[in-house]
Amino acid sequence: MSEKHILQRINWTNTLFITITPVVAIAGTAWWIASGSFNWATVIFAVAMLYATGMSITAGYHRLFSHRSYTASKPVEWFFMLFGSASFEGTIIDWCADHRVHHRFQDKEEDPYAIHKGFWYAHVGWLFLKNWKAEEGKGVKDLWANPLLKWQHENYILIASVMCFGFPMAVAALWGDALGGLFIAGALRLVLNHHFTWFINSLCHYVGAQPYSDKHTSRDNWFTALFTYGEGYHNFHHEFPGDYRNGIRWFDYDPTKWLIYGLSKIGMANGLHVVAPERIIERKIQMQEVRLTRKLAKKSPAVVTFAHETIAAAKARFQAASERLADIREQYHELQSKKDEAIAHQVEEMRVKFHEAQREFYQTVAMWKAMAQGLGKLA
Numbered sequence: 001m002s003e004k005h006i007l008q009r010i011n012w013t014n015t016l017f018i019t020i021t022p023v024v025a026i027a028g029t030a031w032w033i034a035s036g037s038f039n040w041a042t043v044i045f046a047v048a049m050l051y052a053t054g055m056s057i058t059a060g061y062h063r064l065f066s067h068r069s070y071t072a073s074k075p076v077e078w079f080f081m082l083f084g085s086a087s088f089e090g091t092i093i094d095w096c097a098d099h100r101v102h103h104r105f106q107d108k109e110e111d112p113y114a115i116h117k118g119f120w121y122a123h124v125g126w127l128f129l130k131n132w133k134a135e136e137g138k139g140v141k142d143l144w145a146n147p148l149l150k151w152q153h154e155n156y157i158l159i160a161s162v163m164c165f166g167f168p169m170a171v172a173a174l175w176g177d178a179l180g181g182l183f184i185a186g187a188l189r190l191v192l193n194h195h196f197t198w199f200i201n202s203l204c205h206y207v208g209a210q211p212y213s214d215k216h217t218s219r220d221n222w223f224t225a226l227f228t229y230g231e232g233y234h235n236f237h238h239e240f241p242g243d244y245r246n247g248i249r250w251f252d253y254d255p256t257k258w259l260i261y262g263l264s265k266i267g268m269a270n271g272l273h274v275v276a277p278e279r280i281i282e283r284k285i286q287m288q289e290v291r292l293t294r295k296l297a298k299k300s301p302a303v304v305t306f307a308h309e310t311i312a313a314a315k316a317r318f319q320a321a322s323e324r325l326a327d328i329r330e331q332y333h334e335l336q337s338k339k340d341e342a343i344a345h346q347v348e349e350m351r352v353k354f355h356e357a358q359r360e361f362y363q364t365v366a367m368w369k370a371m372a373q374g375l376g377k378l379a
């Protein structure tokens with residue numbers, strides 16, 4: 001690529017902004033401490049801003065607007081729009097256009113932050129270049145139809161500047177530390193926001209386990225979840241992007257999931273989409289099967305045949321139980337939705353059947369695990 005060509009491809013607004021903000025953050029913080037302006041109120045406020053803005057990206061930009069994994073009330077949409085703007089990561093429409101392409105073409109040339117182009121490219125490098133495909137705004141018609149998002153898109157720089165710098169300055173001025181508001185809750189918080197989000201595109205496609213699929217580069221990692229507000233369970237997310245959760249076990253650190261769940265409990269979020277457990281376990285089992293088969297491939301033909309038959313039998317048992325469970329769940333929910341007292345006994349019968357099917361299903365999962373462990377010893 002010629003030098004002229006590279007220069008033409010540079011997105012100068014992004015490049016300057018991303019280069020200057022860390023300098024302002026570091027110099028401003030140093031001045032703030034050296035001049036004796038340090039103030040705990042400002043620190044606490046900056047941390048609150050970090051969470052409000054970071055989670056407006058994960059719960060708002062990402063799980064609500066990009067993936068439609070739930071619906072939110074207007075005040076919640078407003079909050080995510082305002083505080084998400086304070087992260088200076090672009091408008092919801094642009095952000096989601098990029099992100100939907102990232103999922104649709106994961107790891108391919110079209111993926112705007114494909115990890116195969118390099119760790120630093122996926123982390124931040126891609127932002128230094130003009131992203132032609134995203135500018136076309138394809139695949140985000142639903143977002144253009146939302147007047148709030150259209151308004152944000154048309155007035156973005158003003159909204160983002162006020163929310164990112166003006167708002168923290170005004171709040172911190174209440175305790176006489178407007179400049180602390182600017183440098184700590186504004187610039188320093190913004191730089192952290194940026195890197196925490198970018199880690200999802202770099203680290204979450206780089207380090208960690210792949211329990212659901214190794215057909216794409218995304219990884220599950222509890223450590224990255226700590227500073228990405230729960231987005232570290234990225235292998236699950238790429239397999240099931242429509243699920244409002246990323247960390248699915250109750251103890252998985254996923255504050256974004258807890259926030260959405262909490263909002264649903266106070267009536268401010270609805271239609272939380274959850275993938276049926278048997279589908280999730282099925283994907284895990286498929287992945288384990290691939291790994292087991294690979295491990296045992298070099299063994300003698302007798303072992304390979306034995307393994308093949310054992311896996312097939314365990315899988316058949318699991319699949320039958322899985323289908324039965326899905327079927328009974330559907331019937332059970334259908335009966336329940338009728339809300340008819342006259343069929344109460346039928347609903348109760350179905351509830352018992354459903355729990356039986358669930359028990360059977362988890363027994364086949366336990367059998368699968370025992371089988372996989374046993375075969376693992378042969379490898």
Ligand SMILES: [Zn+2]
Pocket residue numbers: 102200201205218234238
């Ligand atoms: Zn990803």
Ligand SMILES: [Zn+2]
Pocket residue numbers: 062066067099103237241
């Ligand atoms: Zn996503």
